[in-house]
Every structure is written in C-alpha cells, then in structure tokens.
Amino acid sequence: MDYQAFFRAKLEGLRAEGNYRDFAELERKCGAFPQAKCHSGPEHVTVWCSNDYLGMGQHPAVLSAMHDALDSTGAGAGGTRNISGTTRAHVELEKELADLHGKDAALLFTSGYVSNWAALGTLAGSIPGLVVLSDALNHASMIEGIRHSRAQKVIWKHNDLNDLEAKLAALPANAPKLIAFESVYSMDGDIAPIKEICDLADRFGAMTYLDEVHAVGLYGPRGGGIAEREGLMDRLTVIEGTLGKAFGVMGGYIAASVELCDFVRSFASGFIFTTALPPSVAAGAVAAVRHLKESNTEREEQHAKVSDVRTRLDEIGLPHIDNSSHIIPVIVGDPNKCKFISDILMRDYGIYIQPINYPTVPKGTERLRITPSPVHSKADIDHLINALGTLWSQCELVRHPLAAQ
Numbered sequence: 001m002d003y004q005a006f007f008r009a010k011l012e013g014l015r016a017e018g019n020y021r022d023f024a025e026l027e028r029k030c031g032a033f034p035q036a037k038c039h040s041g042p043e044h045v046t047v048w049c050s051n052d053y054l055g056m057g058q059h060p061a062v063l064s065a066m067h068d069a070l071d072s073t074g075a076g077a078g079g080t081r082n083i084s085g086t087t088r089a090h091v092e093l094e095k096e097l098a099d100l101h102g103k104d105a106a107l108l109f110t111s112g113y114v115s116n117w118a119a120l121g122t123l124a125g126s127i128p129g130l131v132v133l134s135d136a137l138n139h140a141s142m143i144e145g146i147r148h149s150r151a152q153k154v155i156w157k158h159n160d161l162n163d164l165e166a167k168l169a170a171l172p173a174n175a176p177k178l179i180a181f182e183s184v185y186s187m188d189g190d191i192a193p194i195k196e197i198c199d200l201a202d203r204f205g206a207m208t209y210l211d212e213v214h215a216v217g218l219y220g221p222r223g224g225g226i227a228e229r230e231g232l233m234d235r236l237t238v239i240e241g242t243l244g245k246a247f248g249v250m251g252g253y254i255a256a257s258v259e260l261c262d263f264v265r266s267f268a269s270g271f272i273f274t275t276a277l278p279p280s281v282a283a284g285a286v287a288a289v290r291h292l293k294e295s296n297t298e299r300e301e302q303h304a305k306v307s308d309v310r311t312r313l314d315e316i317g318l319p320h321i322d323n324s325s326h327i328i329p330v331i332v333g334d335p336n337k338c339k340f341i342s343d344i345l346m347r348d349y350g351i352y353i354q355p356i357n358y359p360t361v362p363k364g365t366e367r368l369r370i371t372p373s374p375v376h377s378k379a380d381i382d383h384l385i386n387a388l389g390t391l392w393s394q395c396e397l398v399r400h401p402l403a404a405q
Helices: 003-017 060-073 088-100 112-126 140-149 161-169 194-204 258-267 279-294 297-315 335-349 378-394
Strands: 026-028 035-038 044-047 105-109 131-135 152-156 177-182 206-211 238-242 252-256 328-331 367-370
Touching: 026 044, 044 378, 060 279, 088 105, 088 252, 088 279, 105 112, 105 258, 112 140, 112 177, 112 206, 112 238, 112 252, 112 258, 131 140, 131 161, 140 177, 152 161, 161 194, 177 194, 194 206, 252 258, 297 328, 297 378, 335 367, 335 378
Parallel strands: 131 152, 131 177, 177 206, 206 238
Antiparallel strands: 026 035, 035 044, 105 252, 238 252, 328 367
C-alpha cells in the first residue's frame, strides 16, 4: 500500500469539500488582547473567536502569579501527580475549584478533554452494569470517554426532556445510570435544562455528569457556571470544567464528593500516567479563579459586548443563532463561502474568525463562531460589523428580512 498517497487523497478530499483546516500562526500581544501579531497573514489582527472569553490570559494578577511560581519553583512539575508532581499550587487549585462548585473535592487534569475522557471512562467502565445516557450533541471528549468505558450507551435527543424520560423509563429500574450533558453547548450556544434533568435523575435514580467548560467563570455570582447561577450545584453528582477558557490558562478538572474524586484519582489512567501541569500554570489558574469569584466586572462587560454585537448583527440582517449565552454563531451555510469569508476577513480587514465546518457542525450549518469579550472596543465592533456586512453582500448570502425595515 502507498501510505503517503492514501494520506494525500484524504487531505485533498477535505480541501475539495472546503473542510480543510488552516491554522493561523498568532502571537498574542500581552496586555493588548484581542490584538495579535499574525505570522501567516497580515501583521496585525483582532481575534474574534478566542475561548479566552474574559481576557484572563492577560490579567495582571494571573501573570504575576505565574511569574512568581516560575521564579520560585522552576518550569515543570517534575513528574506525575503520584511521583513528585503534586505541588502546593496543585493542592490550592483543587481546593479553590471544590469551593467554587460547592463540592467537597476536586481533581485536576491536564486539559478539559482529558478530564472528560478520564473521568467518564473510569466511572462508566468501573460501575457494574452502568448505563450512560448521553446528550446527542455532547463534546467529542465526552463521547470518547464513554466509548472507552465500553459501558452501555443510550443517546437522547439534544435537550429533549421527553426523549430522556422515555429512555430512562425503558431501562431496568435497578440498573445504575449516569446522565451526561453540557450546560452551554459550544457551537450553538444553547443551554441545557439542568433543573429538569436533575428532576429526572432523582426520579430514576441516576447520577448526573455536567460539563460546564463553556460556562465556568462566565455565569453565576462567583463564576461557578450555569448550575451556580440557577442554584443547582448541590444536585449534580459531577461538575466538570476547564481552566483553558474563561480562566485563561490551561487544564481541566472535576468537582464532586471526596469518594468519587479519590476513586477517579486512584483508577483513571489518564490521571495516573501523565505529567502534572506546571506549577506556574496551576498558580495562574488559582489567581484567575480567585479573582473571578470576587469580581463581576469582567462578566458584566462581556455580557454587554455580546448584547451589542447581537443587536448590530440584527440591524444589518445577518443570521445568527438566537441563544442566551455568550456564543454568537453566524450562519453561512456553505463550507467554501464560510472559508472564503474567513480568509478575506483576515487578509483585507485584519479580523480573525476561524471558519467552523463539518464535522464540527452538521453540513449546511457552516458558521463563523464569534465570541465577544470585555476587551473588544466599540471600534473593534464597528469594524467587525462593517466588514461582515460588506462580505455578506459580496457572497450574495441571505439576510434576515428585518434588516429591510
């Protein structure tokens, strides 16, 4: 077999479909985010698709904590958590995260992907006869964790309580069950009915596993996520989150009971056999979590910017998915046009928005996923809206009829 020819053919297929991913080589400007230097396009760009939702990756308190930890402890952790890699910063971070979610314990992982894969894979693979009920739009990391567990999996229609209830009712009453779902779904920005899912879990004796990666730091009086905002954290068995989005650093975690966290710590290969996060990263995350527990300024400013961008998009008739979150998916509906718009935004306007195409989203729903932040200025917003309006006309894409009024 000609292996290289096989690889080339598959890659050419992606290019022909408009689904090949080009990476923008960026150098974020410290203290000036969302501005960045681009090494693969125009020299200066404004980033409009970052998951550093609140700009905490540039916050002075986070940078100071990381510098202090680097100077005092050095670069790396030096080992796995079990073998010399548990530092004071890791322990403090787990305490802060447990407190954030009102749980007795938390467990830190190297990324949000790994935390889902390891925690779900270990829980579902270890409890005899467990059935996992997974929302149809769950993240790939959750899907992979469930698949790795080899437990029985039942997929329920996205955010459909009636379908979830029917599938729970169809299972044996004494079967162990776990309902896995997200709070804010990253591509459509819609929010799960957490209370009602918890009600069904209580009724059918199921555990609940909530992925809050696109909500932690952003919602709730202390940034604990949608579950905190709605007063539901105590009803969830496991809350999973990330440090790589609103907290501005990297890493993932679960928060749960002492017994559950210790169980995952003791049996999850994805935790046991990997090097711990650098202490400087953990220290930066501690600073970010502590700051956002006390400060609502970043959240309030972000919500205001999101509202402003939505209003401006409506004024020029650009179709975007209506949701109550901070994620604004602007629908293009064609992979080649989506990539074309993204390329021209970068080349001619210095605006970076990565196109989101299949398989991340279904074919026919290709989009630009815009994430306004507190650090985007009014001038940034004006420039974005004017550029999108011009390109929408150039590509002869459909506008919302309200724009004609």
